[in-house]
Amino acid sequence: MTILICAMEIIKKVFYWVNNDFLSAVFNWQSLVAIIVLGFVIILIAICTFRFTKNTNQKAKCLLDEFRHNGKYIDGLFIELDESKELLRCFSLGKKLKKKIIRDHNEYIKNQRLTVIAKKEKYSFRIPRFSTERKIMEKIDENTQFLKTVSNKHDDFSFYADSSKREYEDLLSILRKKLILFKAGTSILIGNAGNGKTTLLCNVAQMLINYKCPCTFVNSRDVHSTLKNHIVDLFPFPVWIKNKHLTKAMVMLNVLLCVSRKYYVIIVDAVNENDKDVFSDSISEFCGWISKYKHIKVIFSCRSEYYRARYKSRFKDVEPSPIEIEVANSFISERTKNNVLSVYKKYYNYSGNISEDSRQRLFKSMLLMRLFFEVNEGKDNDTTQLYNHLIYYNYIQRIDNKLTQVNLTDILDNVSDIMIENLSFDSVKISKLNTLLADINKILDNNLVLSKTILENEGYIHQTETTVISFTFDEIRDYYIARRLMAICEEKQDFSKMFDICSHLYDNILSPTEGVIRYCYFHLFEKGFYDVSKELLKKFNSFDQEYSYRNSDRLFNTTYTDFGLSIIMECPREREFLDYEKKYILKTINCRPISLIELLYNLTYNEVNGYFPDVTVLLDSLQNAKTSIPQIKHYLSMEFDSAYYSYEPNSDAYRSYTDYLIMNKTAIDENTNLKTLIILLAALYRNGSEFHDLIMQDDSYSNILQDLITRCNNTILHQELEKLKTEIEADKVALHDGMLNILDFISDNFE
Amino acid sequence: MKYIIEKNSFSVSLFVYTYSRKINLNSFLSFFGVKKCTYFGYFFSRLYNALFCRALDLEKEYNKYYKKEYPEYSDYLSKKYNLSEEEIKDLRQGKIFYLKCDSSSDSIVNTLCDDEFFEQFQKYMEAVYENQD
Numbered sequence: 001m002t003i004l005i006c007a008m009e010i011i012k013k014v015f016y017w018v019n020n021d022f023l024s025a026v027f028n029w030q031s032l033v034a035i036i037v038l039g040f041v042i043i044l045i046a047i048c049t050f051r052f053t054k055n056t057n058q059k060a061k062c063l064l065d066e067f068r069h070n071g072k073y074i075d076g077l078f079i080e081l082d083e084s085k086e087l088l089r090c091f092s093l094g095k096k097l098k099k100k101i102i103r104d105h106n107e108y109i110k111n112q113r114l115t116v117i118a119k120k121e122k123y124s125f126r127i128p129r130f131s132t133e134r135k136i137m138e139k140i141d142e143n144t145q146f147l148k149t150v151s152n153k154h155d156d157f158s159f160y161a162d163s164s165k166r167e168y169e170d171l172l173s174i175l176r177k178k179l180i181l182f183k184a185g186t187s188i189l190i191g192n193a194g195n196g197k198t199t200l201l202c203n204v205a206q207m208l209i210n211y212k213c214p215c216t217f218v219n220s221r222d223v224h225s226t227l228k229n230h231i232v233d234l235f236p237f238p239v240w241i242k243n244k245h246l247t248k249a250m251v252m253l254n255v256l257l258c259v260s261r262k263y264y265v266i267i268v269d270a271v272n273e274n275d276k277d278v279f280s281d282s283i284s285e286f287c288g289w290i291s292k293y294k295h296i297k298v299i300f301s302c303r304s305e306y307y308r309a310r311y312k313s314r315f316k317d318v319e320p321s322p323i324e325i326e327v328a329n330s331f332i333s334e335r336t337k338n339n340v341l342s343v344y345k346k347y348y349n350y351s352g353n354i355s356e357d358s359r360q361r362l363f364k365s366m367l368l369m370r371l372f373f374e375v376n377e378g379k380d381n382d383t384t385q386l387y388n389h390l391i392y393y394n395y396i397q398r399i400d401n402k403l404t405q406v407n408l409t410d411i412l413d414n415v416s417d418i419m420i421e422n423l424s425f426d427s428v429k430i431s432k433l434n435t436l437l438a439d440i441n442k443i444l445d446n447n448l449v450l451s452k453t454i455l456e457n458e459g460y461i462h463q464t465e466t467t468v469i470s471f472t473f474d475e476i477r478d479y480y481i482a483r484r485l486m487a488i489c490e491e492k493q494d495f496s497k498m499f500d501i502c503s504h505l506y507d508n509i510l511s512p513t514e515g516v517i518r519y520c521y522f523h524l525f526e527k528g529f530y531d532v533s534k535e536l537l538k539k540f541n542s543f544d545q546e547y548s549y550r551n552s553d554r555l556f557n558t559t560y561t562d563f564g565l566s567i568i569m570e571c572p573r574e575r576e577f578l579d580y581e582k583k584y585i586l587k588t589i590n591c592r593p594i595s596l597i598e599l600l601y602n603l604t605y606n607e608v609n610g611y612f613p614d615v616t617v618l619l620d621s622l623q624n625a626k627t628s629i630p631q632i633k634h635y636l637s638m639e640f641d642s643a644y645y646s647y648e649p650n651s652d653a654y655r656s657y658t659d660y661l662i663m664n665k666t667a668i669d670e671n672t673n674l675k676t677l678i679i680l681l682a683a684l685y686r687n688g689s690e691f692h693d694l695i696m697q698d699d700s701y702s703n704i705l706q707d708l709i710t711r712c713n714n715t716i717l718h719q720e721l722e723k724l725k726t727e728i729e730a731d732k733v734a735l736h737d738g739m740l741n742i743l744d745f746i747s748d749n750f751e
Numbered sequence: 752m753k754y755i756i757e758k759n760s761f762s763v764s765l766f767v768y769t770y771s772r773k774i775n776l777n778s779f780l781s782f783f784g785v786k787k788c789t790y791f792g793y794f795f796s797r798l799y800n801a802l803f804c805r806a807l808d809l810e811k812e813y814n815k816y817y818k819k820e821y822p823e824y825s826d827y828l829s830k831k832y833n834l835s836e837e838e839i840k841d842l843r844q845g846k847i848f849y850l851k852c853d854s855s856s857d858s859i860v861n862t863l864c865d866d867e868f869f870e871q872f873q874k875y876m877e878a879v880y881e882n883q884d
Contacts, residue, residue, distance in 0.1 A: 078830065079829075079830050079833065080830055080831050096816070097816065100812075100816055207819075207820045210819045210820055210822070211819050211820070333833070335833045336833045338833070338835065339829065339835065342835065342836070343829070
């Protein structure tokens with residue numbers, strides 16, 4: 001009761017004070033003026049921030065539109081492949097994501113095994129919800145320290161929670177990086193050519209525009225003075241402010257941004273594409289200048305090799321040191337791959353199917369992916385085999401048709417001619433080209449095939465740099481060199497030049513060897529120069545492909561160990577193999593029996609999916625080849641053994657193949673010979689242990705055996721098959737032995 | 752109630768489309784007939800943690816952090832979480848719960864997450880949602 005009376009008294013006094021003292025104090029004329037001034041200042045701040053954001057974003061939008069127009073950035077195709085976008089979000093939006101980071105951490109740690117240990121030690125990993133960045137960092141350090149202490153303290157820790165500890169430490173390191181990015185003033189996006197740096201930056205710029213955060217987007221090539229001057233020119237300040245009061249204006253801007261809790265992000269794309277010294281020298285000065293203002297940040301993007309060779313040193317003196325973010329460097333999940341493909345298909349209106357093999361090749365480079373879909377826009381043909389050279393050819397034609405003033409083919413011819421002449425295939429000095437620098441720059445702006453690179457010559461006395469033109473990918477270079485060689489040779493009807501160059505490459509094991517020989521063969525075959533192609537295959541078939549893979553960024557990954565065989569099988573053709581090719585296949589099987597397994601593996605897959613070349617090619621090549629049977633038997637036995645004891649990830653394809661054989665009885669008609677049987681059994685057996693379950697559950701497999709038994713004229717084989725069937729029905733493990741018995745029989749009877 | 756389970760030899764990812772507060776450790780353990788403070792109770796707690804502790808309420812997260820960036824909710828699901836069009840259609844119904852767990856570092860979880868477990872797990876999820884209705 002007394003408390004209630006007291007409370008009533010206090011409320012009365014407050015009302016009295018508000019009604020008399022406070023109101024009379026507030027509503028005198030001085031206070032009124034102060035309130036009006038304050039309101040005016042607030043409105044002024046809001047207007048200034050709004051105007052600044054609007055003007056800067058307008059310019060960023062213009063550049064984005066230009067990129068969209070050139071096809072450099074396509075909104076619909078952007079997908080977050082890895083964490084790089086999230087890291088850039090943390091960098092450009094800053095504290096807005098702080099709570100998310102804390103929540104993610106606390107959710108993660110909530111039920112981990114480490115928490116059980118921590119409870120015993122009366123410790124908590126939890127980061128308080130409203131912690132400041134400094135507190136979060138301290139807590140992360142504290143948690144790391146605790147993990148170290150506790151793992152040393154408990155002998156059984158490694159058994160109990162070592163894996164959880166590693167996982168948690170990874171999470172902490174990501175958290176640490178995100179926190180550093182909140183505060184960092186400069187970050188550098190690094191990645192290889194064509195893996196989506198510009199696309200990512202465009203997307204970040206669009207994101208900032210959507211968030212109504214001020215943003216300036218600059219393409220390095222447009223910078224002709226120092227970076228600072230160029231950026232200042234873009235500021236929407238009156239000229240007299242830029243000239244006389246820039247520092248004051250920047251301080252004001254920083255205050256405005258601080259009040260509105262926003263960051264102004266300056267994005268400088270592709271610093272490696274501007275070779276002017278005045279630009280490169282000004283980078284560190286610009287970073288130093290910007291670092292004075294906490295709410296202004298810069299993102300640079302640069303190709304990995306340039307960054308290491310040239311730009312890393314330029315960022316050395318920048319304080320605080322810039323944060324490096326690598327793009328698309330990590331593993332891409334199957335779900336992401338499916339999504340990327342469906343998005344590309346939808347965007348380019350491509351409705352065909354893409355085979356697994358082609359899919360794998362496409363994901364080796366986002367650039368190849370882009371070229372592939374650009375070339376196949378609006379089509380509905382299935383892609384069973386990806387012929388990279390056809391993609392390059394069609395792409396170059398497309399660009400040539402688009403460009404009116406300059407000719408891409410001429411420049412490409414020029415570059416490859418110089419490479420062939422000098423027998424140097426890495427790059428060509430820009431000064432050696434017969435084209436104007438302006439035209440080269442025009443071409444570089446509009447194509448994805450050629451790019452400019454810096455070549456460093458390290459000397460004992462001084463280091464020099466030369467600007468050179470190179471092909472974006474080794475494989476495009478190989479294709480174009482082969483194309484030029486063929487053009488020269490076809491014109492003269494003399495192929496000695498081609499043989500000379502190939503011999504030089506082959507003898508010195510140079511990086512273009514494999515690609516150039518391969519593409520020369522494809523071309524010769526297509527044009528019907530069969531004698532020359534035969535000679536080429538004979539001369540250069542034993543190239544060590546492994547060496548080549550280790551030393552280049554080649555996109556194709558052949559499934560055949562033998563180089564000659566890989567050329568024959570991957571050559572685009574109608575349904576026809578020449579006699580010398582069939583002989584080569586047979587010879588390879590005899591000399592290198594593992595080739596048979598590779599052929600079986602790939603051709604049965606093609607057979608299942610209706611692709612060419614299929615099993616018929618192998619059967620044709622094996623006609624009258626009695627000598628190959630012992631090898632077949634030997635290696636199939638080995639293969640069966642390994643399949644029996646190991647997991648076969650591609651079993652679905654083989655299961656489909658057997659289904660296909662069951663559905664299409666023509667494959668096992670009267671002409672079925674033992675070789676077909678071998679292939680069938682091999683295909684069946686590649687299922688390994690899975691096949692046992694299948695055979696027990698599904699009568700159709702027993703039926704197929706029964707079918708073979710009925711058709712078999714050979715008494716001994718008939719008996720063997722009967723025996724196999726009975727044994728399988730009784731005991732599924734018998735399949736392995738039964739298969740080997742049949743192979744024994746084949747081996748004995750066909751030698 | 753719909754959900755997808757992606758399972759390979761390295762990780763288990765679970766996408767639950769509808770959110771229910773009835774998913775908790777106690778209901779999980781009691782469904783599988785395991786007592787909390789026992790040897791198997793400990794294993795199943797680990798399994799539960801691996802499946803559920805990194806759960807995200809996608810819709811909530813979208814509204815809070817990504818709405819301005821991705822004006823369309825479907826864009827957010829497709830571009831950030833790589834969900835297919837069909838999955839997005841399903842997700843559109845009701846509140847959304849997204850789970851992604853990587854059990855690669857926990858051998859016990861990998862062992863317990865076999866096909867038989869997932870059959871039972873499906874029943875558990877169905878039971879949770881039936882009770883909710």
